[in-house]
Amino acid sequence: KAGVTQTPRYLIKTRGQQVTLSCSPISGHRSVSWYQQTPGQGLQFLFEYFSETQRNKGNFPGRFSGRQFSNSRSEMNVSTLELGDSALYLCASSLAHSRVQETQYFGPGTRLLVL
């Protein structure tokens, strides 16, 4: 079974631009979560989608948004990029049957550099 895939793997943008990241979950997984990882803040939860609906959201500004399609693929968009948005963005998928027991499987991440 193929794992979680994320595209692109690397991205360089300039301040003020916007960016869209894509995540394809493991086949059969309906939940997709997004995380931001930086050296200073560590791993921080952005949001989680299940059946095309945002089910949970972290403490990020409205510039960060996402969506999920009917095939469970998800996109994350960041508008008006700032230097501090430079990070590794990780996507994780799960079956989402049991919240506590659910193992989330991560993709390889997208490394975003904002200049």
Added chain:
Amino acid sequence: AQKITQTQPGMFVQEKEAVTLDCTYDTSDPSYGLFWYKQPSSGEMIFLIYQGSYDQQNATEGRYSLNFQKARKSANLVISASQLGDSAMYFCAMTLNRDDKIIFGKGTRLHILP
């Protein structure tokens, strides 16, 4: 507030030795899950092991075992017979029954020496 604490920012261990990575957690929820993930320099988070709060026995997966001490709120990862390929960042994480997000610790960077 829910929190995961990993007190060891870095560790150096000789190859073939056993390693214990510390993790303590804080939650008032009776139902929770504890996870360990490995992150090599490539960036991908690799799931290693899971322990449920109601599980009576410690979880094991190959060379990985989780030393779960509920009263102490600790969930240490033990790697037996360490290998050079074990060099990576290791994250302890927790999920709660009322949430879908994972709470991660700051991580421990493990270096295996030949």
